Amino acid sequence: MATFDLLYQGLKQNATTFISTAADSQQMLYSTINPAQLGFLERLWFAYYSYLRDPVLATGIMSFLLHELVYFGRCLPWIAIDAMPYFRKWKLQPNKLPTAKQQWECTKAVLLVHFTVELPQIHAFYPLAASVGMKTYHLPFPSYLQMAYQIAIFFVIEDAWHYFGHRLFHYPYLYKRIHKLHHTYSAPFGLAAEYAHPIETLVLGAGTVCGPLAYCWWSGGDMHILTMYVWISLRLFQAIDSHSGYDFPWSLNKFFGLWSGADHHDYHHEKFIECYASSFRYLDWIFGTDKKFHAYRKLQAEQKRVAEQQAAKGGKAH
Numbered sequence: 419m420a421t422f423d424l425l426y427q428g429l430k431q432n433a434t435t436f437i438s439t440a441a442d443s444q445q446m447l448y449s450t451i452n453p454a455q456l457g458f459l460e461r462l463w464f465a466y467y468s469y470l471r472d473p474v475l476a477t478g479i480m481s482f483l484l485h486e487l488v489y490f491g492r493c494l495p496w497i498a499i500d501a502m503p504y505f506r507k508w509k510l511q512p513n514k515l516p517t518a519k520q521q522w523e524c525t526k527a528v529l530l531v532h533f534t535v536e537l538p539q540i541h542a543f544y545p546l547a548a549s550v551g552m553k554t555y556h557l558p559f560p561s562y563l564q565m566a567y568q569i570a571i572f573f574v575i576e577d578a579w580h581y582f583g584h585r586l587f588h589y590p591y592l593y594k595r596i597h598k599l600h601h602t603y604s605a606p607f608g609l610a611a612e613y614a615h616p617i618e619t620l621v622l623g624a625g626t627v628c629g630p631l632a633y634c635w636w637s638g639g640d641m642h643i644l645t646m647y648v649w650i651s652l653r654l655f656q657a658i659d660s661h662s663g664y665d666f667p668w669s670l671n672k673f674f675g676l677w678s679g680a681d682h683h684d685y686h687h688e689k690f691i692e693c694y695a696s697s698f699r700y701l702d703w704i705f706g707t708d709k710k711f712h713a714y715r716k717l718q719a720e721q722k723r724v725a726e727q728q729a730a731k732g733g734k735a736h
């Protein structure tokens with residue numbers, strides 16, 4: 419009985435300490451915030467940071483989970499599309515479909531990099547973010563407009579970083595030692611977006627992270643980590659979609675001509691040359707690294723037109 423009493427007292431003590439510490443941390447983190455004035459997402463944010471009490475840990479866990487969920491969540495529809503023959507007519511290299519074994523091997527390799535290379539980086543992100551004044555647990559959230567223009571800036575910065583870094587990785591010395599791994603799949607698929615050597619992940623990934631950090635420093639801390647999360651999610655969508663191997667009539671590049679899309683990056687994997695940028699087409703155009711790409715797509719379109727003409731003639735003859 420005495421043991422039970424001791425245990426009970428101990429648990430009660432722990433619970434009281436936890437509740438009072440949570441209240442302390444709420445007081446510490448959000449002393450000037452009235453939860454009643456917050457929106458739904460902001461209240462979740464408030465509850466999450468108050469519950470975990472440690473902004474470094476809370477931010478690390480959220481960043482890692484977000485990355486995993488968005489990455490694999492975005493890959494799932496592409497795995498399903500690869501399994502459905504209906505979509506084959508929009509596959510850029512229709513005769514090269516990824517096998518289940520390739521997709522599984524790729525998933526394992528990507529997970530290994532996520533846990534060994536990206537997890538420590540994600541955990542190290544908080545002090546970096548704090549050093550440039552980025553808001554993390556802070557509330558309220560920034561406006562949609564502010565988030566939108568900051569993300570547009572990050573897209574431009576990352577694209578330029580990626581263009582020059584990627585071109586550098588195609589120098590034979592670096593290609594053989596580092597970038598060749600990413601080119602394992604000459605007909606890429608969504609999961610292959612982050613299939614790369616750890617050094618490549620580190621160097622090219624810096625374009626995604628350092629742009630916002632530099633911007634935040636330059637703006638005197640006028641940026642929230644939520645903007646960073648939306649940006650990283652969109653950047654993951656961009657990277658996975660451009661490796662998907664599909665160019666649909668409703669793909670973004672059909673409405674926004676500057677957007678690179680799978681059309682652009684699939685060629686880079688097929689031919690191992692040109693189309694070095696990530697999100698946009700203008701740098702490849704300015705530096706003349708898209709000439710063979712345009713000539714090839716033109717030739718393909720011409721061949722398709724001739725084949726369709728012949729098929730129509732054949733149809734009439736019957």
Ligand SMILES: [Zn+2]
Nearest residue numbers: 584588597686
């Ligand atoms: Zn490459």
Ligand SMILES: [Zn+2]
Nearest residue numbers: 600661683687
């Ligand atoms: Zn690629």
